[in-house]
Amino acid sequence: MTSKIIVVGAVEGAFPSILEKISKLHAKNSFSLAIFLGDFFADPESRSQEDTTNVSALIDGKISVPLPTYFTLGKHPLPDPVRERLEASNDELCPNLYFLGKRSTTKTSEGIRIVNLGGSLDPTITAGLSKEKHLPFHTEDDAKALRGANSADILLTTHWPLNVRKASRVVLPDGVETPAGERCVADLCSALRPRYHFSTSSDAFYEREPFFHPPIDNDPNAKPITRFISLAPPANPSKLKSLYAFSLDPNSSVPINLPPGTTASPFTITHKRQRHPNQEQSYSRYSTAQNGDHYRPRKLYRHKDGSRAAPLGPEDCFFCLSSPSVKTHLIASIANDAYLTTAKGPLSTQSTFPSIPFPAHLLIIPLEHSPTLAGISVPEDRARTYKEMQRYRRALHSFLVSKCGSNLGAVTWEVSRAHIRHTHWQFLPVPSDLVKKGLVEAAFRVEADNEKYPTSFRTKDVGDGTGTTGDFFRVWIWMPAEEDVVDGQSKSSELAQDDEVEEKRGKQKSLVLPLNEEFRFDLQFGRRVMAKLLGLESRMNWRDCAQTDEEETKDAGAFKEAFKQFDWALED
DSSP, X not given: OOEEEEXXXXXXXXXXXXXXXXXXXXXXXXXXXEEEOSOSSOOTTSOOHHHHHHHHHHHTTOSOOOSOEEEOOOSSOOOHHHHHHHHHTTTEEETTEEEOOSEEEEEBTTOOEEEEEOSEEOTTOOSSOOSOSSSSEEOHHHHHHHGGGOOOSEEEESSEETTTTTTOOOOOOTTOOOOXXXXXXXXXXXXXXXXXXXXXXXXXXXXXXXXXXXXXXXXXXXXXXEEEEXXXXXXXXXXXXXXXXXXXXXXXXXXXSOOTTOEEOSOOOOOSOOOOSOOOXXXXXXXXOOOSTTXXXXXXXXXXXXXXXXXXXXXXXXXXXXXXXXXXXXXXXXXXXXXXXXOSSOSSOTTTSTTOSSOOOEEEEESSOOSSSTTOOSHHHHHHHHHHHHHHHXXXXXXXXXXXXXXXXXXXXXXXXXTXXXXXXXXXXXXXXXXXXXXXXXXXXXXHHHTTOSSOXXXXXXXXXXXXXXXXXXXXXXXXXXXXEEXXXXXXXXXXXXXXXXXXXXXXXXXXXXEOTTSXXXXXXXXXXXXXXXXXXXXXXXXXXXXXXXXXXXXXXHHHHHHGGGOGGGTO
């Protein structure tokens, strides 16, 4: 379905007259939605009494907003009355007017996916996600977190992407310099490959030639195309273009033939993150307004007739860092393509493992939203993601050796199935004696037999899953090698960093259980097996193990501090 959209440059407080103009245009064109870029409200340094009066009138519903309309965070902080209303109304300022936040992924009822990064890059924050939702600053990790959205129909950013004018023949007006661009915005555009990328300029309108990205989904003929457009403010004296109307069908396919004048992408994405001196900042999420009829989340996996519904997208996924559902206070470490978090409703407790004063039930999660690792379409992205996830797993092995010597091994399990939300690995320590005696392996095999699954476990390493067909459940069973432990400590601090000698520094077995549509597989199978093995049957259901936010934050902080010396993401 094709939707008509109108985008407006930074109105900087002149919203009464602009909304009136939009209302007249809407009456003739029947737009599906409107988007206001940059600063919707006046600069606080020059705000007049009239500006203050207009803000009050807007909040009180005395200024009509004729259609579903979104506004972004620009270069100035929001007025206090606006901030207070947004906090009290879940980001709905008044009927039909929604705040997109600083970092968000939104899917409209028409199926249009909008990704937004508001504010300017804050060079004083070197790691982590920004904490304050309404201040006009973002971090590199805010931009990186949005890459997990995988794709976008429309990308909105306050600042231009760095080098966007490279290889372009479109000139700026005389006397206008290219706005300062941000590398993290360029990388975000390269990762999402949006159909449209909108930004703002204080003194110019700029529409670059379309540019194409490398082919995706192993189709060498399909090259996603992005149109970058920067709008001038409506009040500009030169009457430069400040409104942009267009039609968009989110279901249309990637074009095979490139439009005339199309260039290659001006961006060279950099996947290696700058070295950060620390990563101590806490994490907090700022996400989309999900109010009114204009937002329709997809919550069901099956239709009424029993057929499968489409998998949930990043905007609905509690593992995607761009989602409003993600529990960011649990996050312990973020790398370029994966992150590490403590588990919600952990199976183990603070007393399960005497040498570890916190549950130590952990999740290793890829940033990209995909039900399986093999489902990550770009081979290079998939390879980097799998490597980082393995590196986290090895770092956790090193951590266990440092705390417990040879007393604890570890079990890591994964459900790789095409219809789950977001693939991840679950990590849990286990007494080494249980591994040594073969009881861990036996527990998984016996439970599968008891469930009368038609398939059985095989000793096999399937890597990132591309070397096998179909769905599977995988478990790695690991214990430290005695020769790598001296006086209860690891002989080498490089255990987590040497990709070539992983198995030389421990004993590991990989078991794989093929899955198919002939039987219903319990997604909690791995947790159930471990609960029985560790005598934690009463904690089999994670919902029965709920903690308060304060308890979760305390446990996550304790793990993060203890894991710090093994967190390779702090150095990369």
